[in-house]
Ligand code: TXA
């Protein structure tokens with residue numbers, strides 16, 4: 001398949017591809033996504049095939065107007081107030097809400113669950129593209145399943161050139177990490193995936209909010225938790241304590257075995273969270289065998305970053 005490269009001037013043409021059941025990659029404020037009409041079965045199938053994504057891992061449905069939420073989700077009267085507060089405060093933005101799904105959402109999109117994930121991205125061009133496409137857009141992150149999400153046009157090209165109908169060439173994603181996923185279909189709202197909107201910011205409007213502790217409970221509340229994620233080809237080792245002294249010794253040992261080793265020190269990199277996925281991808285591009293990363297204290301924005309690093313790591317040295 002020839003992948004058509006669109007520029008921002010070609011939005012109407014890209015929207016026609018989507019209307020015709022094709023996949024087009026486009027950036028949101030978080031990461032690049034693979035966009036397809038959420039209500040067209042064949043189009044959604046193409047997403048799963050292009051990504052090699054397991055069929056029980058559901059997709060987020062993207063909308064361009066807040067009111068469209070009610071077309072896709074059943075919202076109990078007791079939840080209306082919470083929903084309004086959340087979408088008025090954080091949409092458009094990096095917040096995905098999980099709610100009971102309506103009939104129009106196929107089990108293909110919901111991965112067989114009776115809930116649906118919905119978000120309104122904070123990128124005016126993305127919103128325009130949804131509007132021009134005239135449909136709800138199913139969009140997972142633009143990466144082969146298990147690999148770091150694509151945050152730049154070049155990443156999408158690396159993974160999907162020849163595999164999808166189009167890519168819209170645009171600037172790198174502003175946030176660089178995926179949206180925060182909050183399940184409000186249960187009694188107590190729970191963060192299922194930390195992301196671009198911090199727990200601290202969300203807690204200002206939902207004081208009872210909790211974070212699902214997948215490491216401690218081993219309970220899979222979202223299919224996202226059971227799959228390997230964000231892993232480059234290089235082996236990632238996370239250093240939790242006394243990182244600076246241990247990491248150098250480790251590096252020397254590996255290098256004497258002829259292995260190519262990259263150290264990543266998040267504290268020394270400005271706006272690290274925007275760059276994590278790009279750094280992991282670059283290490284593969286440069287043929288590193290190992291990536292040694294120092295841990296960050298898990299507060300504020302660093303919670304989401306540490307979550308991604310833990311998921312990408314094959315070993316943790318504490
Ligand atoms: O920032 C983002 O969220 C990006 C951009 C493109 O919008 N999208 C994204 O999609 O990260 P994806 O598919 O890579 O990750 C969404 C995760 C999935 O891993 C899935 O397990 C979880 O959200 N999810 C989707 N629907 C769900 C549901 N009904 N219940 C629980 N988890 C769900």
Ligand code: MG
Nearest residue numbers: 140141142149
């Ligand atoms: Mg993803």
